[in-house]
Amino acid sequence: MQDYIIATSSTSDLTRDYLDAHGIPFVSYTYTVGDQLFEDDCREETRDRVYKGMRNGDRLKTSMINEFIYCDFFRSLLETGKDVIFLDMSVKMSVSYEKSKIAEEMIKKEFPDRRLYIMDTRCISGGLGLLVKNMVARAEQGMSFDEVIAWGEQNKLRIAHRFTVDDLNYLKAGGRVSNSAALVGSLLSVKPVLYVPDVGTLDVAKKVRGRKAALAEILRGVKDDLKEIDPTGMEINILQADCREDAAFVRDEIRKAYPMVGEITITGLGVVIGAHCGPGLLTVFYLCNGRRP
Numbered sequence: 001m002q003d004y005i006i007a008t009s010s011t012s013d014l015t016r017d018y019l020d021a022h023g024i025p026f027v028s029y030t031y032t033v034g035d036q037l038f039e040d041d042c043r044e045e046t047r048d049r050v051y052k053g054m055r056n057g058d059r060l061k062t063s064m065i066n067e068f069i070y071c072d073f074f075r076s077l078l079e080t081g082k083d084v085i086f087l088d089m090s091v092k093m094s095v096s097y098e099k100s101k102i103a104e105e106m107i108k109k110e111f112p113d114r115r116l117y118i119m120d121t122r123c124i125s126g127g128l129g130l131l132v133k134n135m136v137a138r139a140e141q142g143m144s145f146d147e148v149i150a151w152g153e154q155n156k157l158r159i160a161h162r163f164t165v166d167d168l169n170y171l172k173a174g175g176r177v178s179n180s181a182a183l184v185g186s187l188l189s190v191k192p193v194l195y196v197p198d199v200g201t202l203d204v205a206k207k208v209r210g211r212k213a214a215l216a217e218i219l220r221g222v223k224d225d226l227k228e229i230d231p232t233g234m235e236i237n238i239l240q241a242d243c244r245e246d247a248a249f250v251r252d253e254i255r256k257a258y259p260m261v262g263e264i265t266i267t268g269l270g271v272v273i274g275a276h277c278g279p280g281l282l283t284v285f286y287l288c289n290g291r292r293p
Contacts, residue, residue: 004083004115004145006136007073009065009096010040011089012129013239013270017044022136027073029272031062040271047268051242051279060275064095070103074116078107083115083145087132087152090200091120117149119156122200125273126239126285127161133235134287160288161196162221164214166243166280193217195293205293211280215246218284219253225288226258233262236286241269242279250284 007025008014019026019042028039033053040046054060077084091097100118108116123131135152143151191214193206205221208214222236236254240247247266254264269281 002139004085005077006085006132006139007077008132009088010042011125011270011272012132013125013273014042014129014132015044015267016042024136025077027065027069029062029065031060031271031275033058033060044268047271050271051274054279055242062272062275065099067099067102067106070100071106074103074107078111078114078116085117085149087119087121087128089124089128090122092200093124093202119152122156122198123159124161124196124202125270126237126283127159127196130159130237130285131156157198157291158287160225160286160291162218162284163194164191164218164282165277166211167278198291215250219250222254222284223257228289231258232260234286235262236264236284238264238266239269239283240266241274241281243282246282
């Protein structure tokens, strides 16, 4: 039996079925629709309902997790008598890392004999989820606390994140594009293609005209990465926000080009990331030799 716990947050965008099946504790971000507060429960039916609501005009607001919530979460894990590895979003994308480090300082006096390792993952969304899954798999295979951490630190920057969004107004609301850029982009059907570089930010790699061109650009990036490695049996995760047909198209094109790859999953994008990017966001995550646009 493992003498440590791997834990994460709801923004790893893993499914509730996976989290429950592997006994992975997670701390939930919260969001509001109108004046009603919800916890991000990682359930596929919740994600589907939220994006359909957004298509009909719902506006979501998300809240960060403060140090006191993290402290309570860490305490509940350390009270089991086990050490803890905790994985959340990149420090460059959220204050979550800083808040969790404050909580670490608050809690360590209560558990002087326990270890709590908080990783700056440099990942977000399904990229974070893929890191969690790989580390959990190695823990289940018998790797030690230190060995799993070492694997994560050595491989986290190999996780490719490729995104496209369908509506620039959500990025405008989050301050990622200007009002004028959003207006012009919408009129011209400009679709940004985004990726996460080594520093863990979310950057625009390219701007293209139209949804088909955006999907083609994502596929170009995936295929370029897979040319450099042996992708036999490799897992690829596609997350989608109410655009399952596009996700199926991307999956089928990858499978056509690389029939030797392993499982290609399609699941719903988590609510917190989706609140800032909107319905129509499509993302692809996989292990590669190194990140690049």
